[in-house]
Amino acid sequence: MSSEYLLLRAKNDELIENSACGGAVTSILKYLLDEEEVDGVLTLKKGDDIYDGVPVFIEDSEEIMNTCGSLHCAPTMFGGLISKYLKNQKIGVVAKPCDAMAIDELKKRNQIDEDNIYTIGLNCGGTVMPATAQKMFELFYEVNPDDVVKEEIDKGQIIIELKDGTEKGIKIDDLEEEGYGRRENCQKCELKIPRNTDLVCGNWGSEDDWTFVEINTEKGKTLVDKALKKGYLESKNPSEDLIGRRSKLENIMIKLAKKFQKNYLENNYPETDKWDEYWNRCIGCYGCRDACPLCWCKECDLEKEFYKDVNPDISPDPLTFQGIRLSHMSFSCVNCGQCSDVCPMEIPVARMYDKMQKIYREKNGYIAGVSEEKPPIFVPDEE
Numbered sequence: 001m002s003s004e005y006l007l008l009r010a011k012n013d014e015l016i017e018n019s020a021c022g023g024a025v026t027s028i029l030k031y032l033l034d035e036e037e038v039d040g041v042l043t044l045k046k047g048d049d050i051y052d053g054v055p056v057f058i059e060d061s062e063e064i065m066n067t068c069g070s071l072h073c074a075p076t077m078f079g080g081l082i083s084k085y086l087k088n089q090k091i092g093v094v095a096k097p098c099d100a101m102a103i104d105e106l107k108k109r110n111q112i113d114e115d116n117i118y119t120i121g122l123n124c125g126g127t128v129m130p131a132t133a134q135k136m137f138e139l140f141y142e143v144n145p146d147d148v149v150k151e152e153i154d155k156g157q158i159i160i161e162l163k164d165g166t167e168k169g170i171k172i173d174d175l176e177e178e179g180y181g182r183r184e185n186c187q188k189c190e191l192k193i194p195r196n197t198d199l200v201c202g203n204w205g206s207e208d209d210w211t212f213v214e215i216n217t218e219k220g221k222t223l224v225d226k227a228l229k230k231g232y233l234e235s236k237n238p239s240e241d242l243i244g245r246r247s248k249l250e251n252i253m254i255k256l257a258k259k260f261q262k263n264y265l266e267n268n269y270p271e272t273d274k275w276d277e278y279w280n281r282c283i284g285c286y287g288c289r290d291a292c293p294l295c296w297c298k299e300c301d302l303e304k305e306f307y308k309d310v311n312p313d314i315s316p317d318p319l320t321f322q323g324i325r326l327s328h329m330s331f332s333c334v335n336c337g338q339c340s341d342v343c344p345m346e347i348p349v350a351r352m353y354d355k356m357q358k359i360y361r362e363k364n365g366y367i368a369g370v371s372e373e374k375p376p377i378f379v380p381d382e383e
């Protein structure tokens with residue numbers, strides 16, 4: 001279907017008050033639960049503080065209010081959680097572009113059932129690692145990170161609010177020039193509006209207390225129509241000016257990401273003759289495999305004895321380890337950055353996998369998480 005644009009907002013003042021924009025996402029999740037269209041919804045709630053985003057599967061709509069709002073220091077990934085734990089349930093999920101891309105790749109591999117899932121997308125300008133955020137607030141904002149009670153990204157700044165109500169903002173560009181700010185993967189991430197979802201929500205092009213929504217599928221359209229009819233939401237049409245503003249912002253962000261890619265995937269990409277230097281740091285902890293949403297095999301080759309030529313009790317040598325993983329899934333890498341985030345040896349794992357996907361893309365035209373067809377090399381059965 002061709003895209004349809006709407007401004008939506010909750011018909012519930014408390015919900016609007018707590019939400020990131022107009023509370024459209026939370027209202028839709030509430031509708032899904034109240035009307036028993038799903039068994040539960042997978043989303044995020046704030047834990048102890050703003051650095052603590054906790055994935056939650058909610059089955060009772062009374063609890064949905066705890067999940068409102070945007071957490072920028074929560075670089076979570078829902079794709080693997082669904083394929084591992086929620087495969088046989090009917091669910092609604094909130095999906096950043098990297099979540100949406102991983103979900104799509106997993107659908108192609110029969111690990112997620114299209115008919116069991118509603119995807120409510122979020123535009124995404126990026127996330128910040130919690131530890132980086134804490135250091136950054138201390139160094140550049142000169143505040144105690146424990147005193148920060150709220151954070152938001154607005155007009156190119158990361159703005160924080162302290163316990164005493166004061167606000168401070170610094171331009172993201174300035175922070176990133178100093179090696180802080182968004183994760184490397186987010187800085188080079190080029191899918192900003194995930195149109196591979198049923199509908200996608202954002203603040204670009206929205207008015208105060210409204211959410212800008214692009215409807216992408218018939219399923220998404222029916223869902224919004226039903227939630228409107230049942231009184232969970234109200235709607236109005238965005239002006240051409242707002243639609244244009246959103247598109248302009250999207251294009252600026254894509255251009256910035258491509259510029260960053262040039263730097264990190266072309267200029268600073270580790271030369272193949274330096275690969276040993278990186279991989280020799282690998283301690284074979286399996287962290288990158290376990291965090292990767294696309295490493296879904298039930299029986300992993302990396303645990304098979306014939307690859308462990310030194311000692312059957314330890315993991316394969318680093319080059320065999322990553323060689324096998326690269327050959328199994330790098331063409332499907334969605335640049336989510338989870339592998340780099342968890343690597344205890346600070347190996348830029350995701351940079352290498354993303355680079356391999358981009359080489360594969362150049363040769364075959366296959367864009368992981370975006371192309372509708374299945375990947376040309378590897379299309380396994382469900383098991």
Ligand SMILES: Cc1cc2nc3c(=O)[nH]c(=O)nc-3n(C[C@H](O)[C@H](O)[C@H](O)COP(=O)(O)OP(=O)(O)OC[C@H]3O[C@@H](n4cnc5c(N)ncnc54)[C@H](O)[C@@H]3O)c2cc1C
Nearest residue numbers: 019020021022023024025026044069071123125202203204
């Ligand atoms: C990290 C991040 C970056 C964003 N960047 C942009 C941007 O650059 N441009 C833009 O137009 N919009 C961006 N958004 C979307 C925007 O902030 C709002 O989430 C969106 O407009 C929906 O508003 P709402 O009031 O309808 O959502 P709400 O009703 O407040 O619901 C928000 C939902 O998002 C979930 N959520 C919060 N944080 C995360 C997270 N880290 N990962 C996954 N789910 C999460 C919540 O649990 C909740 O279900 C971003 C959102 C996030 C989370």
Ligand code: SF4
Nearest residue numbers: 097098124126186189
């Ligand atoms: S990788 Fe992309 S979609 Fe994922 S959190 Fe970063 S910017 Fe958002």
Ligand code: SF4
Nearest residue numbers: 292333334336337339
């Ligand atoms: S290889 Fe790394 S960046 Fe690529 S999909 Fe897996 S976890 Fe994400």
Ligand code: SF4
Nearest residue numbers: 282283285287288343
């Ligand atoms: S997370 Fe790092 S150290 Fe652990 S197996 Fe992966 S590359 Fe090696």
